[in-house]
Amino acid sequence: MREDRLRSVMRWGFLLLLAASASRYVAYHGGGAATVGVLALAGVLLTAYAVNELGRFAPGVRFAAVIIAFLALVLVAPSFAWCAIPLFFLGLRQLPQRAVWPLVGLLTAAVVLAQIRLADRFDPSLLLGPVGIAAITTTVFLELDRQNRARQRALDDLLATRDELNRSQHEAGALAERARLSREIHDTLAQGLSSMNLLLQAADQEWDSTPTQARGHVRQAAATARENLAEARRFVRGLASPALDNASLTDALRRLCAAAERDTGLPVRFTVAGRVVPLGVDNEIALLRVAQGALANVRRHARAHRSAVTLTYGDEEVMLDVYDDGTGFDPAVASGFGLTGIRERIAHLGGTVTIESAPGEGTALAVSLPLREAR
Numbered sequence: 001m002r003e004d005r006l007r008s009v010m011r012w013g014f015l016l017l018l019a020a021s022a023s024r025y026v027a028y029h030g031g032g033a034a035t036v037g038v039l040a041l042a043g044v045l046l047t048a049y050a051v052n053e054l055g056r057f058a059p060g061v062r063f064a065a066v067i068i069a070f071l072a073l074v075l076v077a078p079s080f081a082w083c084a085i086p087l088f089f090l091g092l093r094q095l096p097q098r099a100v101w102p103l104v105g106l107l108t109a110a111v112v113l114a115q116i117r118l119a120d121r122f123d124p125s126l127l128l129g130p131v132g133i134a135a136i137t138t139t140v141f142l143e144l145d146r147q148n149r150a151r152q153r154a155l156d157d158l159l160a161t162r163d164e165l166n167r168s169q170h171e172a173g174a175l176a177e178r179a180r181l182s183r184e185i186h187d188t189l190a191q192g193l194s195s196m197n198l199l200l201q202a203a204d205q206e207w208d209s210t211p212t213q214a215r216g217h218v219r220q221a222a223a224t225a226r227e228n229l230a231e232a233r234r235f236v237r238g239l240a241s242p243a244l245d246n247a248s249l250t251d252a253l254r255r256l257c258a259a260a261e262r263d264t265g266l267p268v269r270f271t272v273a274g275r276v277v278p279l280g281v282d283n284e285i286a287l288l289r290v291a292q293g294a295l296a297n298v299r300r301h302a303r304a305h306r307s308a309v310t311l312t313y314g315d316e317e318v319m320l321d322v323y324d325d326g327t328g329f330d331p332a333v334a335s336g337f338g339l340t341g342i343r344e345r346i347a348h349l350g351g352t353v354t355i356e357s358a359p360g361e362g363t364a365l366a367v368s369l370p371l372r373e374a375r
Helices: 002-029 033-054 059-076 078-094 097-118 124-206 211-237 249-264 281-302 337-348
Strands: 268-273 307-313 317-324 352-357 363-370
Touching (some): 033 059, 078 124, 124 211, 211 249, 281 317, 281 337, 281 363, 337 352, 337 363
Parallel strands (some): 268 307
Antiparallel strands (some): 307 317, 352 363
């Protein structure tokens, strides 16, 4: 828009200067044959200028025709030298930089010679004035053009960097979402299916000998399936765990421990310490998922005789501890998605995870989240 406005100003400026020069020539020289010839040359210059502005072929040839017509006109009628000003800016806009200074020199020489021819006597200002103005104007224009090109390159680089950053953020977001989905599936659906599998295996083994107890296992498996179905529906909608619907974190953990004890026969003691405060949905879901994952690991791997879950509210942080007296393991060499998922989930919320265990000595998992993040 700004370039179009500048081009329009230059066009009107050229037309006004050409018309003013023609009027001056007619006023001074009358309407003889020489005047007709000069006006014809002015018409040729106007035509060449219009073709240069509107044409789409050979820009160098078009501009050269304008300059030749101008020089021919100034040679015959020096008063048309003022038309060099819009032609000067036209060349700066249209020509490559290597051709700018030769053009400026040619136009300046034409203006100087025209001024000397029109003057009664030689005045140094007739030489120094046009040369100085042309040199200063050209230098300023080229510097502004250089700065503008530098800004454009910087803008292009910035836009390219922004696009690359957007792509990187999109990829990082996709990876983070994939990791989140993996953790949710592992901590909910996979563990629920594992629990149902154990219950149904127990029911199959006890069906003939103790059918009443076997049916109890089947009912527990059905209840777990219903809970898993609710988890799956909430999971698809991206909502909170149904275990926290209309319930506090302490109630959800208490039910979780009771269900784990009922399903496995392993005593699971739950304790709350400190003044209970709201933690926020994300933190409560994270702590519940950690407890679910830890108890699932106890059930599958620990061969423990008892377990304990403790939720402690401190002044600056909330802590969740899960302990079992099972076989233990070496945390330095332990691997598996469960522990990795716990670490990633808690780290995302600014918390820490500590695992203390050794073969034959049980396991203690400690998770802490800052209360300032939770509130």
